[in-house]
Amino acid sequence: MILLLIFIVGSLLSGIALSHVLTKNTEREITSQALILMDTMNSVRDYTSTQIKPELDDRLQEEFLPQTVPAYSATEVFQNLRQNQNYEQFFYKEATLNPTNPRDKADDFETQIIQKFRSGSIAKSVEGFRQIDDQEIFYIARPLQIKKSSCLECHSTPDVAPVSMIKRYGAERGFNWNLNEIIGSQIVSVPASTVIESARSAFILTMSIVLGIFASVILLINFWLRKTVVRPVVRMTKTAEMVSQGDMEIEFIKSSGDEIGELADSFSRMKTSFMLAMKKLNEMRRKNKEAN
Numbered sequence: 001m002i003l004l005l006i007f008i009v010g011s012l013l014s015g016i017a018l019s020h021v022l023t024k025n026t027e028r029e030i031t032s033q034a035l036i037l038m039d040t041m042n043s044v045r046d047y048t049s050t051q052i053k054p055e056l057d058d059r060l061q062e063e064f065l066p067q068t069v070p071a072y073s074a075t076e077v078f079q080n081l082r083q084n085q086n087y088e089q090f091f092y093k094e095a096t097l098n099p100t101n102p103r104d105k106a107d108d109f110e111t112q113i114i115q116k117f118r119s120g121s122i123a124k125s126v127e128g129f130r131q132i133d134d135q136e137i138f139y140i141a142r143p144l145q146i147k148k149s150s151c152l153e154c155h156s157t158p159d160v161a162p163v164s165m166i167k168r169y170g171a172e173r174g175f176n177w178n179l180n181e182i183i184g185s186q187i188v189s190v191p192a193s194t195v196i197e198s199a200r201s202a203f204i205l206t207m208s209i210v211l212g213i214f215a216s217v218i219l220l221i222n223f224w225l226r227k228t229v230v231r232p233v234v235r236m237t238k239t240a241e242m243v244s245q246g247d248m249e250i251e252f253i254k255s256s257g258d259e260i261g262e263l264a265d266s267f268s269r270m271k272t273s274f275m276l277a278m279k280k281l282n283e284m285r286r287k288n289k290e291a292n
Contacts, residue, residue, distance in 0.1 A: 096184030100174030
């Protein structure tokens with residue numbers, strides 16, 4: 001009964017601790033994947049800025065080509081990447097305070113994150129959970145900073161921006177950016193259910209192994225206790241009861257050299273002392289009868 005209670009309590013405590021550890025580990029794995037994806041998107045942005053845009057600059061005055069915009073290229077590449085089942089649960093957004101394209105506009109929650117990056121209260125990255133349309137989302141965010149002066153060719157003031165871009169998006173949004181300014185945040189998100197399901201699968205597998213090992217250890221301990229403690233004690237109890245009823249022929253069997261074996265020796269000495277005492281008592285009774 002005690003071993004069963006230990007097993008139940010130990011399993012519950014192990015399950016709670018293991019669930020917490022595996023959930024955190026899953027979050028770290030997804031965060032690591034997200035950061036790798038962000039680095040990949042940054043490579044796409046750099047390639048667009050240094051290789052694609054210079055080749056198409058001459059056409060920008062007549063026709064706006066979104067493929068020359070690093071943010072557009074990164075977003076489109078990520079959408080294609082989501083066709084891979086390994087990444088279909090991931091979402092990417094370059095949330096911006098003052099974007100050219102309205103789809104990149106930061107919502108209230110994203111704005112708070114960006115402001116923290118701008119104030120320096122968050123340095124490199126942040127992750128956590130948020131609610132979007134009654135769905136819990138796990139997100140990872142990094143600051144989006146203007147590091148190249150080439151970005152200002154389109155985002156400094158309307159008068160130096162490509163005419164085709166002004167025609168498409170107007171002159172009200174996406175301007176007055178400055179070099180080294182944090183203008184937004186790269187955000188990769190996944191449904192919280194993805195984190196939970198991944199942690200749950202790992203939990204079931206790991207907990208099955210732990211419970212199997214735990215149960216095996218408990219069974220082995222129970223078998224060892226029965227063999228080395230319980231059975232010898234029960235046998236000695238029956239022997240002592242028979243001795244108390246006058247059966248002096250039965251012997252206390254010593255089955256080991258440990259404390260249980262020493263207890264058997266003690267019972268044997270007690271039996272011998274009892275037999276001697278009874279013998280002396282009988283002799284005294286016999287002498288008293290003869291004297292009378």
